[in-house]
Structures are given as structure tokens and as C-alpha cells.
Amino acid sequence: MNANDQLQQNIQFALFWEPFIENISIGVTAQNGIVTLSGHVDSYEKKVEIEKIVKKVRGVKALVEHLEVQHGIVAESDEDLAIKALGAIKMNTSIPEEDIKIVVANGWIYLIGAVDWNYQKMAAEHAVGSIIGVKGVVNSLLIHSTTTDTIEQKAIQNALKRSGLLRNKSIEVAVDDNVVTLTGQVDSILQKEEAERITWNSPGIWRIKNQIDIINH
Amino acid sequence: MSYSLSNQSLQYVVQEALRWEPQLQGTQFGVIANDGIITLTGVTDSYYKKMEAEKIAKNIAGVRALIERIAVVVQDDHQITDEEIGAKILSIYQSSFTIPDHKIKVTIENGWVTLEGKVHWNYQKHAAEDALYTIQGIRGISNLIQTQTNRDSEIKKEFIEKALHDSALLHDSSIEVEVNNRRVTLSGHVNTLYEKEEAERLAWNAKGVIAVENALTLSTQIVNTHNYECK
Secondary structure (H helix, E strand, C coil), rough: CCCCHHHHHHHHHHHCCHHHCCCEEEEEECCCCCEEEEEEECCCHHHHHHHHHHHHCCCEEEEEEEEECCCCCCCCCCCHHHHHHHHHHCCCCCCCHHHEEEEEEEEEEEEEECCCCCCHHHHHHHHHHHHEEEEEECCHHHCCCCCCCCHHHHHHHHHHHCCCCCCCCEEEEEEEEEEEEEEEEEECCHHHHCCCCCCCCCCCCCEECCCEEECCC | CCHHHHHHHHHHHHHHHHHCCCCCCCCCCCEEEEEEEEEEEEECHHHHHHHHHHHHCCCCCCCCEEEEEEECCCHHHCCCCHHHHHHHHHHHHHHCCCCCCCEEEEECCCEEEEEEEEEECCCHHHHHHHCCCCCCCCCEEEEEECCCCCCCCCCHHHHCCCCHHEECCCCCEEEEEEEECCCEEEEEEECHHHHHHHHHHHHHHHCCCCCEEEEEEECCCCCCCCCCCCC
């Protein structure tokens, strides 16, 4: 079996292995580590969970996701979704609700604005993504740290070294004003994303160029 | 390297890792390290922060076990009644596809949530708990949900092995799987508690499992202090 067919089969097995994916039929193709998923799911939350599972499989370098959310129930109106989205944002105390604008169109929720930290951006996405009836979330929140601290290159490098997920990986950190560029090699998307998450924790950061390569052993 | 020195380094690494998380800022955690066993202490204002601290510590190589003694003290102006917490839990359960809400009984007493009932899958038990982390006012969760699995299906050992083998998280660990009377035993070596938990989660996904004995060991090898620059 060639490597593409093997990866396709491994992804199919990984999806089969998760009991929450029962009764969903997902098309999987794999080409040089780039995996494409297609099909229909009945909730946005499920789509996000499926994505997470695929990213945890060995050999996946990138994910192209064409899963469409089709709700079994009668679609919620955009007005109802907007009310629920505002409620969800308000309920989570780590999200600064005053900094976030919500636009809803055809079941899609757009998050617009700027927050101090990446974890707030992620929390907002998660909060609105778990509302029933959402077809998709476009998270356009910018991260504009209000601190005027200069980014400490060494501090980011140390933080990356502390991570158990990134042990024995050498990731280079370059700082240019408010922008951090990451380069180096890791084994999985999971590691690449964790490196980025850890880097976002640095005060003063506005943008990350994540140029880390995923290589297969 | 003497024990006391490695205890100190591990304590330092865990403390710095907690400090690096902006959502934990404003909370001071006590960290005690003893031969790879970490105890976290301190007071925080939300259950979510307590869980975040736990998660961060579990992803540090060298942490072999975690004793978590972080107390949640909800500030007076944020205090929410048990009724309000209950309403939020039920609405979250209703909207989540992973949680069979009609099978779970929820009791709340002074911000402490107890979950009871029987579900088919281990992931449902965990999902019922994980969904509650961000609710304000929760001080603690006792998850007493039982997993009642379908005993008709035969457990395929090679499937568990494949799931572990294909995991990007466990790619450099070698894990032995044994199945005996619907009990799965995992042995071998992993690098972090996070990996240990992921291996267990994957084993639970086998249909028909009633217990997972997680005998995976962790090394005390910590962050390479040669590369790691202390301030």
C-alpha cells in the first residue's frame, strides 16, 4: 500500500475509533500528508471535534476541511442566533464582551474586533461555536495587546522548551517589533499549533508567522 | 544530580509554566515538587482556572503525578445561586451532542456539583464534566457517573494497539496492551501525564471495555536544564 492510501486508511480508522462519530459518513482523501474531509455533519460542534481527531493522527501535515453543517431541525433564524451568541459571550467571564462585535448571516457567526489575548479569542470562538443551529464561525478577532512591553525572545523560547508536547524539538523564535516568526521542525499539527498557542501568551504580541515544518519520520 | 536539585528545577519549571498563561495571571499558585510528584496549592476565583493550571502541569515532562489542592473561592459580587448554576448546566447539556442529558442527574450544593447516572461511553462521562468548567460560581465537581458498556461486543486488542500507534501524541512511546475479562491494561512508558491520559482515553473507545488499568510509567527526566536558561 502506498503512503497516501495508508494515511487515508489510518484517518478512516481514527474516525471509526471515536464513538461520537457513529452514523456519520465522512469522505477522506490523503495526498502527501494533506488530508481532505468531505461530507455532512449535523452540528458545528461535531465538525470541530472531528477536526481535532484528524489532527491527532500521525502523518497529517495539513487539513482541508469541507464538512458542511446540515441541521436536522428547522434552522434557527439569524436573529435568534445573534441573541444566543451575545448570551454565550456574556456568560464566559474570560471574554471581554465589550470588545467583540457579532455579525450573523445565513447561520454563520462572524466575530469582529480586537482583544488583548489569544485565549480570549479562542474562548469567544468556542462559546459561540457550541450554540445549536450554528453552521460555521469565522473568527476575525485581532489580538492587540495593550501592553507596551517589548517582546522577550528568550522568554518565548523558554516557554516552548517547557512544553512536554514539544520536548526535543528545536523551534527558532525571531522577533520583529510586534511580530514573532517561528521556524523549525515538528512531527504533527498538534505540536505546530501548541507552539503557536504558547507564543501567543507573550505580552505585546500582535501577529505570529508560524513557518514551522511538519516532517515525517 | 541530587534529588533536591531536581526537585527545585521541576518546581521552577512548573511555576514558570503557570506564570506564562495570561488567563492564570492574578492567581498565585504554590508548587511543591517531590521526586516528580507535584502538588499545586493556592486560591483561585474560578473552577476554570483550577482546571487550566492542572492541564498546564500535566503537559510538563518530569511531572509524574499531580496532587491538585487549588481551592475555588468565588468573590461575593460574583456569587451565583445554586438555582442559576443548575439552569446553566441544563441548558449546556441540552445543546451538547455528546451528553445524553436525560441520563444524568445533577445535584448542586453551595456551588459544588455532583453528577450521577449511567452512560454507555466513557467519553460521555467526561464530556458531562468538561462542559461545566467555564460556568461561573462552580467550586467543585464530583463526577460519579458510571459507564455501562455494551457487553455483546468482543474487544479487539489489535484495534486498541492501532489507535495508540497512529496517535501523533504517542508516536515515540511504545505501549503494551493486554485485554482480560473486558479489562484493558496499558503498560510501557510515556513522557507526560497528558500522554498517559490520551492513551487511556483511546483504550476506553473500544466497545465493551469495563475498566482501563493505566500502568504507564513516566520518567523523572525534566526539561534539559542545560538548554534551559534560568533568569
